Amino acid sequence: MKLTFYGVRGSIPTPGKDFIRYGGNTACAHLSLADGTDIIFDAGTGIRLLGQELIKKDTPVYILLSHNHWDHIQGFPFFAPIYQEGRPILIYPGQTNAPEYDQILKQMSGSVFPVPASALTSDIQLISLPQSQESFTISSAKVCRIPMNHPGKGSAFSVEDDGKKVVYVTDNELYPPYKKETDFLTFVEFCRDADLLIHDAQYMLSDMPAKSGWGHSVAEEAVKLAMACNAKRLALYSHDPERTDNDIDHVVAHCREYIKLTQLPIDVFAASEGQTIAL
Numbered sequence: 001m002k003l004t005f006y007g008v009r010g011s012i013p014t015p016g017k018d019f020i021r022y023g024g025n026t027a028c029a030h031l032s033l034a035d036g037t038d039i040i041f042d043a044g045t046g047i048r049l050l051g052q053e054l055i056k057k058d059t060p061v062y063i064l065l066s067h068n069h070w071d072h073i074q075g076f077p078f079f080a081p082i083y084q085e086g087r088p089i090l091i092y093p094g095q096t097n098a099p100e101y102d103q104i105l106k107q108m109s110g111s112v113f114p115v116p117a118s119a120l121t122s123d124i125q126l127i128s129l130p131q132s133q134e135s136f137t138i139s140s141a142k143v144c145r146i147p148m149n150h151p152g153k154g155s156a157f158s159v160e161d162d163g164k165k166v167v168y169v170t171d172n173e174l175y176p177p178y179k180k181e182t183d184f185l186t187f188v189e190f191c192r193d194a195d196l197l198i199h200d201a202q203y204m205l206s207d208m209p210a211k212s213g214w215g216h217s218v219a220e221e222a223v224k225l226a227m228a229c230n231a232k233r234l235a236l237y238s239h240d241p242e243r244t245d246n247d248i249d250h251v252v253a254h255c256r257e258y259i260k261l262t263q264l265p266i267d268v269f270a271a272s273e274g275q276t277i278a279l
């Protein structure tokens with residue numbers, strides 16, 4: 001498997017000179033299976049550039065949506081393969097409180113977007129699984145999902161293939177002040193032995209308590225999860241839109257101090273646009 005980040009920013013795109021190294025596009029990551037199958041986590045603005053690569057193919061595209069917040073779907077109307085005649089696009093909506101499976105298409109309507117979803121020439125299929133369904137397969141991969149702690153809820157996903165495991169968890173608040181959908185120890189089991197854990201790390205302890213309940217995790221909590229689940233790598237993800245490249249460097253340095261104290265062999269880094277991890 002090969003994972004490439006196309007968008008790593010939370011909430012809103014952040015162009016500008018202080019956001020160049022990590023990138024300003026919102027959530028999107030591309031997982032290429034050994035057999036060439038294309039799986040995409042989220043359809044934030046990063047998916048536009050990914051579309052320019054995938055339009056060279058005609059094979060099915062699988063999109064795993066965490067939830068429908070705008071920063072996770074707003075790139076979809078600019079994803080070139082949706083305009084490709086007959087191209088199979090299979091969308092797996094997240095487990096949201098309101099089961100609005102078609103929100104990603106509904107944004108292309110009315111006065112919001114000039115091209116209605118009904119005019120798309122690709123073969124778009126919404127895979128509306130029962131809310132309670134925890135696993136399914138895509139090609140040779142086993143995909144599991146679990147509800148996240150986030151306003152309106154959503155899904156975390158794990159993909160296992162060829163003896164490797166990638167886990168994508170955003171937007172998720174590991175210790176929310178509201179009723180949890182999933183508790184920490186259940187996340188530990190879900191993420192167990194991940195070769196790559198991608199986890200929401202939008203905040204630092206210094207952001208609290210002001211942002212408690214906003215649906216995102218503190219970076220130190222993501223580190224704690226990586227340590228508890230025996231992850232090999234931790235990608236800090238969903239960077240705060242106010243956090244510059246230099247700020248993110250500080251977050252990484254801070255997290256590496258924690259890891260060093262434990263002497264666990266975990267590679268922790270901040271996800272950056274264009275970064276590819278071979279697994």
Ligand SMILES: [Zn+2]
Pocket residue numbers: 067069150171215
């Ligand atoms: Zn969200």
